Amino acid sequence: MRSYLTGPARPGSLALAAALLLLAGAGPAVADDGRPDRDFTIGDPRITESSGLAASRVHPGVYWTHNDSDDGPYVYAVDSRTGKTVATITLRGVGEPRDVEAVSIGPDGDLYVGDIGDNLDGAWDHVWIYRFPEPDTLRDAAVTAVQYDVTYADGARNAEALMVHPKNGRVYIASKNEGGGGLYEGPARLSTGSANVFRRVDEVPWVTDGAFSPDGTRLALRSYFSAREYAFEDGRLGEDRAVAAPFQRQAESVTYTADGSALMFGTEGARSGVVRVEVDGGSGSGSGPSAGSGKGEEAGEAAGGGGQGNGEGGDAALWAVAVAAVAALWFALKRRRRGQG
Structure with a gap:
């Protein structure tokens, strides 16, 4: 049975979460000894709203991203x-x-860019997917992309997660809703001749991004405050487990590393940090928090399993200060309510 960790929150809970995000998000992630696929900071001043991540299949250690809108x-x-x-x-x-919200790489080596956001929850009668081959050489270039029109069988909606299955190439979209969204399955092959109708095949929590593992057997979905990893078979979600996702100021993106050993979590903002989190069953090694470790749910819900940075124990003092500050805010709010009562 799947458990959903996100949904409508009371104003007091949102205030506490916002305060914790401000305190815990201090300091961007930094590169770790120059090795690839580690915590890093996006230094490009043009990238201030990184909303999607995809690990390159051609260039080890390289990640594709894009801004949210107006770019x-x-x-x-x-x-x-x-x-x-x-x-x-x-x-x-x-x-x-x-409103570009997601990027994913298919088994054909093409990048799929999801212009699927709709902050008015139904203002657009269709959205778009753009597709182009991942370049063999990394340099500035202009490429001609294929554009697909996308509609939903049950009406227009907001979405921020687009995932291309790494084995069969089918495209999935997860809609975004506080009370829980849907997992939508596209046609077996996208077409430029007519609208591509995506049909709801499963229920998901509040999702801001998602990604398939390289072997296609797992699907990771993240929200602002938590993340879960689902077994995936025959186009449907299976058993799920918590992932110790970091608490970030505006948690917007996630992707697996190219070898499937870890998840990389990103956020919006200037000089935004990308944080590596190991996953159980991955082929890599490391000492980071993992899904199903017994700490994942607690960390993902209460403190994100860490913060920006390299996950070393030196962050404990920062978390202690953050928790104390939030507790102080909580009691101050309670006293204020009593005074107004």
Whole structure:
């Protein structure tokens, strides 16, 4: 039985969560000894609303990302060793992007960019997916992308998560709703000749991004305050387990490393940090928090399993201060309510 950790929250809970985010989000992640696929900071001043992440299949340690909106048809390749942008891709042959929220890589080596956001929850009668081959050489370039029209069988909705299955190439979208959204399955092959209808096949929590593991057997979904990893088989979600996702100021993105050993969690903001979290069953090694470790749910819910940075024990003091500050705020709010009563 799957448990959903997100949903409508009372104002007091939201105030506490916001306070904890401000306190715990101090300081961006930094590169770890120049190794790839470690915590890093996106240093490009143009990238202030990183809303999606995808690990390159061609260039080890490189991650594709993009801004949320009001940026134009751009996709950026960022080297996790340095945090520097090593390529800017300008998409040609597409309309003016409205609300780009996700990026994923298919088994054909193509990048799929999801212009699927709809903050008015149904203002757009269709959304778009842009598709282009991942370049063999990392340099600034303009590429012609294929544009697909997308509609939902049960009506327009907001979404921030687009995932391409790494084995069969089918595209999935997870809608975003405080009370829980849906997992939508696209047609077996996307078409440019007509709208591609996505149909609801399962229920999901409040989702801001998602990603398939490289072997396609797991699907990770994250929200602002937690993350879960689901077994995935025959197009449906199976058993799930908590992942000790970091608490970030505006938790917007997630992807698996190319070898499937860890998840990389990103956030919006200037010089935003990307944090590595090991996962059980991955092929890599490390000492970070893992899904199903017994600490995942507690960390993902209460403190995010860590904060920005490299996950070392030196963060304990910061967390102690954060918890104390939130507790103080809580009691102050209670006293204020009594005074108004």
